[in-house]
Amino acid sequence: MPKTLRAKVITVGDSAVGKSAITQVFHSDGAHFPKSYSMTVGVELCVKSVNIPDTNDCVELYIYDSAGKELYSDYVHKFWEHPSVVMVVFDVTNETSFKSCQKWLERVKNKTNQELPGVLVGNKIDLVGRRVISPKIAREFAMKNSLEYCECSAKEMENVEAAFYFVANAFYRLYEEKVEVMNTLV
Amino acid sequence: MFDVALTDAGAKVVLATASDEKHPPEHMIDGSEETFWSSTGLFPQEFVISFSGLMNINAVNLKTYQIHKMSIERSVQAEPIDFEILEEKEFTVTDMALQVEDFTFDEATAATHLRFVVKSGYDHFISVHQVSVDGTAARQ
Ligand SMILES: Nc1nc2c(ncn2[C@@H]2O[C@H](COP(=O)(O)OP(=O)(O)O)[C@@H](O)[C@H]2O)c(=O)[nH]1
Ligand SMILES: [Mg+2]
Numbered sequence: 001m002p003k004t005l006r007a008k009v010i011t012v013g014d015s016a017v018g019k020s021a022i023t024q025v026f027h028s029d030g031a032h033f034p035k036s037y038s039m040t041v042g043v044e045l046c047v048k049s050v051n052i053p054d055t056n057d058c059v060e061l062y063i064y065d066s067a068g069k070e071l072y073s074d075y076v077h078k079f080w081e082h083p084s085v086v087m088v089v090f091d092v093t094n095e096t097s098f099k100s101c102q103k104w105l106e107r108v109k110n111k112t113n114q115e116l117p118g119v120l121v122g123n124k125i126d127l128v129g130r131r132v133i134s135p136k137i138a139r140e141f142a143m144k145n146s147l148e149y150c151e152c153s154a155k156e157m158e159n160v161e162a163a164f165y166f167v168a169n170a171f172y173r174l175y176e177e178k179v180e181v182m183n184t185l186v
Numbered sequence: 187m188f189d190v191a192l193t194d195a196g197a198k199v200v201l202a203t204a205s206d207e208k209h210p211p212e213h214m215i216d217g218s219e220e221t222f223w224s225s226t227g228l229f230p231q232e233f234v235i236s237f238s239g240l241m242n243i244n245a246v247n248l249k250t251y252q253i254h255k256m257s258i259e260r261s262v263q264a265e266p267i268d269f270e271i272l273e274e275k276e277f278t279v280t281d282m283a284l285q286v287e288d289f290t291f292d293e294a295t296a297a298t299h300l301r302f303v304v305k306s307g308y309d310h311f312i313s314v315h316q317v318s319v320d321g322t323a324a325r326q
């Protein structure tokens with residue numbers, strides 16, 4: 001019987017960077033980019049399973065998409081308890097949203113003493129002419145913070161899965177490592 | 187006194203919230219500390235051990251890794267229902283060594299089933315290497 005791991009994914013980033021769009025495109029297998037703009041109020045939960053290559057195993061991602069508005073922050077932070085992995089999203093056309101990434105990352109890290117695999121996601125790469133954050137700058141920030149870097153366009157449904165596959169696989173590897181330790185305890 | 191939670195004593199794990207076929211729940215009651223059941227992400231996690239019949243229990247001993255908070259509940263019914271809480275405990279963290287924790291009861295406590303709820307862990311994943319239950323069959 002294949003095994004199923006379960007991971008809590010916290011998506012953070014400034015308001016309007018595309019967190020909800022990314023989550024929904026991934027959840028609907030690229031069938032659905034939310035056309036009308038509806039702001040996330042508080043927190044939404046989305047569940048989707050990712051198969052791990054070369055195994056029969058999968059990781060079920062419990063994706064908590066939270067609103068970036070301070071207004072909801074007390075409520076939202078309750079859902080951040082015990083994160084398994086983190087996804088920090090910014091908009092490549094918006095410098096402020098990139099500068100905020102450090103702050104978002106720290107907030108989630110403060111919720112746990114454990115290793116926290118994570119990914120930095122630069123969204124809206126379809127807006128080519130308006131881009132202000134280069135892949136190089138983003139990648140440097142990611143590396144400094146031990147994050148993987150992915151970029152995507154939720155609107156064009158381009159490369160959205162990569163970030164989720166990365167966190168699922170990172171969590172899977174973490175499990176394998178921890179079981180290795182459990183095996184050596186006696 | 188006798189370990190009534192052993193598979194050899196007729197006990198069974200009737201529910202566990204996670205299963206990796208390499209580390210199945212039966213490993214908690216096979217009498218070996220080397221083999222274990224591992225959780226596969228998120229909390230809470232729980233498992234239920236059913237005895238061969240109604241037991242009077244004096245103590246429960248656990249050999250585990252990375253468990254933070256755990257509670258034990260009992261049921262005296264034939265089916266695993268109507269659980270009531272016996273005790274909740276915060277485990278001491280260990281580094282590269284098993285946690286050894288006891289739940290002892292002042293008076294022998296009757297139970298046909300015990301439910302163990304792992305409310306939180308010191309890591310993403312926890313393991314349970316052995317559950318021993320010191321008890322005797324109750325006269326019914
Ligand atoms: N051009 C473009 N617009 C996007 C993209 N992703 C999201 N948007 C738009 O950005 C706005 C905010 O998106 P939303 O997912 O609600 O952001 P959130 O507040 O981070 O959840 C909406 O108007 C979306 O249609 C993208 O990849 N490209
Ligand atoms: Mg949103």
